[in-house]
Amino acid sequence: MTRKQDYFELESLARYYDWQYEGFVEDIPFFVELAKTHGSPVMEVGCGTGRLTIPLAREGIRVVGVDLSRPMLAMARRKTDHEAVEVRERIELVQGDMRDFSLGREFRCVFVPQAAVFHLEGREAMGRSFTNFHRHTEPDGLFLLDVVAPDRLKNQEVGREVMARERVDPDTGLRNREFNEKLYIDPERQVVCCKHSFVIGEGDCERRIEFQQEYRWLEEEEAIALLREAGFQDVQVFGDYERSPFKEDSPRLILLARKDEGNE
Ligand SMILES: C[S@@+](CC[C@H](N)C(=O)[O-])C[C@H]1O[C@@H](n2cnc3c(N)ncnc32)[C@H](O)[C@@H]1O
Known part of the structure; x- marks a missing residue:
C-alpha cells in the first residue's frame, strides 16, 4: 500500500486515472459554456x-x-502531443500545490473540477487553497468549484470490495478490473478512506496494484464560508451540471462565485 506522500508520484495512478474516467464527459459542456x-x-x-x-x-x-x-x-503532456498545433499552443501545464503555488498572474476563470480539493487534509489547507484561488482570479473574474455532494460520500457501505469496472486492455489483451473498498468513514474529520485496486490479468499472471486515499468532503455551508472568507462574492450553489438547485440528494455540490471588481 502507498504512503500518502508517495501517492502523487505514482506512475500507475496516472495510467489508471484515464481508465477510471473513461467515458465520463458530462461536465465538459458545462465548463466550456462557462469559459x-x-x-x-x-x-x-x-x-x-x-x-x-x-x-x-x-x-x-x-x-x-x-x-x-x-x-x-x-x-497530460503526452496526450496534448496528439493534438493539433493550435490546440497545443493554448495549453500550459504547471506543477504546483494548490495550497501555495504562485503563477504571478490572474485568470478570467478559475476552475477546480472533479473534487480535487477532497485531497486536502483539513479546513486549514482548504482555507489556504481558497485564498490562493482568489489571488489568481481577475477582478470580476469567475470561480467554480465542483465536488461530489457530501451525502454521496458519507452514506456509503464500509468494508466490502466492489468491482467498479472491467475491460480488456486493447494494447496487452489482458483483462483489467478495478475494485473499490471504503475502508472507513470518519464523520468528525469529514473523511472517507478508499482503497482502489487494479487487477491486471488472471490466474497465475495476475498482478494487483493498490492505492489508498482519504477524501475529505465539504458541506454546503462550509464551502460557502470558505469562499466568502477568501473574498469571493455572489455565491451560487447548484446540484448538477444542468444548474438545478442543490438539494440533499443532489449528485454534485457546485459553487459559482465572483471576485469583486477592484478587490485585491
Ligand atoms: C480527480 S482528479 C481531477 C483531474 C481533472 N481535473 C479532471 O477533471 O479529470 C484530482 C486531481 O487533483 C490533483 N491534486 C490533488 N491534490 C492537489 C494539490 N494539493 N495541488 C494540486 N493538485 C492536486 C491530483 O493530482 C489529481 O490529478
Whole structure:
C-alpha cells in the first residue's frame, strides 16, 4: 500500500486515472459554456491528465492546468502531443500545490473540477487553497468549484470490495478490473478512506496494484464560508451540471462565485 506522500508520484495512478474516467464527459459542456461566456484565460486547478483541459483548448479556450502530480502532468503532456498545433499552443501545464503555488498572474476563470480539493487534509489547507484561488482570479473574474455532494460520500457501505469496472486492455489483451473498498468513514474529520485496486490479468499472471486515499468532503455551508472568507462574492450553489438547485440528494455540490471588481 502507498504512503500518502508517495501517492502523487505514482506512475500507475496516472495510467489508471484515464481508465477510471473513461467515458465520463458530462461536465465538459458545462465548463466550456462557462469559459465561453466569461472568457479566458482559464486556470484549471488539479488538471490531472487533461481530461477537461484538452476539450477546453479544442474549443478555442486558453488554459493553464496546474497539478501536484508529476506523472499526471506527464500523461497530460503526452496526450496534448496528439493534438493539433493550435490546440497545443493554448495549453500550459504547471506543477504546483494548490495550497501555495504562485503563477504571478490572474485568470478570467478559475476552475477546480472533479473534487480535487477532497485531497486536502483539513479546513486549514482548504482555507489556504481558497485564498490562493482568489489571488489568481481577475477582478470580476469567475470561480467554480465542483465536488461530489457530501451525502454521496458519507452514506456509503464500509468494508466490502466492489468491482467498479472491467475491460480488456486493447494494447496487452489482458483483462483489467478495478475494485473499490471504503475502508472507513470518519464523520468528525469529514473523511472517507478508499482503497482502489487494479487487477491486471488472471490466474497465475495476475498482478494487483493498490492505492489508498482519504477524501475529505465539504458541506454546503462550509464551502460557502470558505469562499466568502477568501473574498469571493455572489455565491451560487447548484446540484448538477444542468444548474438545478442543490438539494440533499443532489449528485454534485457546485459553487459559482465572483471576485469583486477592484478587490485585491
Ligand atoms: C480527480 S482528479 C481531477 C483531474 C481533472 N481535473 C479532471 O477533471 O479529470 C484530482 C486531481 O487533483 C490533483 N491534486 C490533488 N491534490 C492537489 C494539490 N494539493 N495541488 C494540486 N493538485 C492536486 C491530483 O493530482 C489529481 O490529478
